[in-house]
Amino acid sequence: MNALVDPLSYREQSPDVRARFQALKERPVVLSVENLYKTFPTPGGPVTALKDLSFQVFRREFMCVIGPSGCGKSTLIRILAGLEDASDGQVLLDGKPVSGPGPDRGMVFQSYTLFPWLTVKQNVMFGPRMAGQGAAAEPEARQWIDLVGLSRFENSYPHQLSGGMKQRVAIARALANRPRILLMDEPFGALDAQTRSQMQSYLLQIWKNLDITILFITHDLDEAAFLADRILVLKANPGEVNEIIEVPVPRPRTPAQFVSPEFIATKYRIDHLIHPEAAHEMDSIPFPRMTVAGDDVE
Ligand SMILES: Nc1ncnc2c1ncn2[C@@H]1O[C@H](COP(=O)(O)OP(=O)(O)O)[C@@H](O)[C@H]1O
Ligand SMILES: [Mg+2]
Known part of the structure; x- marks a missing residue:
């Protein structure tokens, strides 16, 4: 695969990045999601929102979850928060099963x-x-x-x-x-672009200075690549783990890194996983010509 669309290839090339993720996975597991399923009964029949989801978040990790709209991100975070029951599987916090809301999980939602x-x-x-x-x-x-x-x-x-x-x-x-972990569901989704980028830098500073693990849901590629150690990419219908990307962008992160090859590779990879067909779909939209001959722009 082209190195530009595969951030894993950067990891292979760089011993620093490889060492960083090896060290991360040697830390204690704070959150463990094991074979999680969620099915909603609806008038049209059962809807499986989450299917056989398993992943771990390590101590002081910043993990982002990204996926298309409706793929089960909010359902996942509500189960982790104990606001919703799983249909099957379990969630462990510091090795103990989660069975309801508790102060060991802090929540921040998009709505105020x-x-x-x-x-x-x-x-x-x-x-x-x-x-x-x-x-x-x-x-x-x-x-x-x-x-x-x-x-x-x-x-x-x-x-x-x-x-x-x-x-x-x-x-x-x-x-x-x-809390042991902050669960954030698109917390900056309603903010204007400039405030949003300030809040991202700001959250990284808070995270750096506190003993806190963060699970952060977003549908913004830049936001995920800027914040995360690892990005869990979900598939839609039903929500399953597509891939967990180890972000090769070094820390501390700065907005200047938005144009770095590692950052761009990470974004390409997410986009490729979420919209594998998008480029071709656009090619096939028939555009009628609505201009007069001679006013071509390209
Ligand atoms: N209470 C519910 N009853 C029935 N279906 C639901 C309910 N909550 C969520 N769903 C369905 O589960 C799927 C995932 O929803 P959600 O977790 O909100 O997605 P996301 O946050 O990724 O946009 C969607 O198909 C949604 O319609
Ligand atoms: Mg949602």
Whole structure:
């Protein structure tokens, strides 16, 4: 295969990259998904959203999950969060089966999920308070709000914040429960391009400085290649593991790497897995000519 469309070939070429992934897989497994199935009953018959899904996420790994719309990404993350039951198979967190929601998993969704009637600080304190942390909850919350750079806004209400700021509070709120893993379902999907790219760099900084493992769902190729150690590419109908790509782009990541051969190879590979036929489909669309002779542009 052409080296440009196969990021694995970069790994073969570079002992550094090979060593990086070998070291990653020697770390303890935080999340283990084993032969997971999910079937929904629908009026038209059962729909299999996830089929025989197995993978592991290692301690402090940043794993992205990518796949076409409707391939079961949100279903997967809801099962990992304990919000939905699997039809078969199991999920282990630190070796223990997951059987419902718990503070060991922090969630951040695309839609803004802050409590609108609570201030930033009260939102962040909510989890620790529910967990029985009394007076300690407030200084603790301040620490997380500091970490996401919103100290000046601790008494603001969600409606007074921009989209990017709301998602920073959502991250602080998830981290305040001291989870083992952050589960993020397209968290920057509703943000404008510039804010989104700031949030990506920002999340990498948080990840680098905390003992946290991240499973991040996206349908954006650039986002996956920029953030991930490994990218789990799902097939659609039913959602199955297509391939797990070990991203050869070195860390620390910077936007300048968007034009590096490793980055472009990673994107090509994802695109090839998700849309193997796309290029040919476009070729076969019959375009009627609606211009007059002599005004050709190419
Ligand atoms: N509660 C449900 N009842 C029936 N079908 C569902 C339900 N939730 C999801 N599905 C179906 O499962 C598939 C995967 O959905 P989802 O996990 O939301 O995909 P994604 O997040 O990748 O876009 C889709 O075909 C969807 O219609
Ligand atoms: Mg989804």
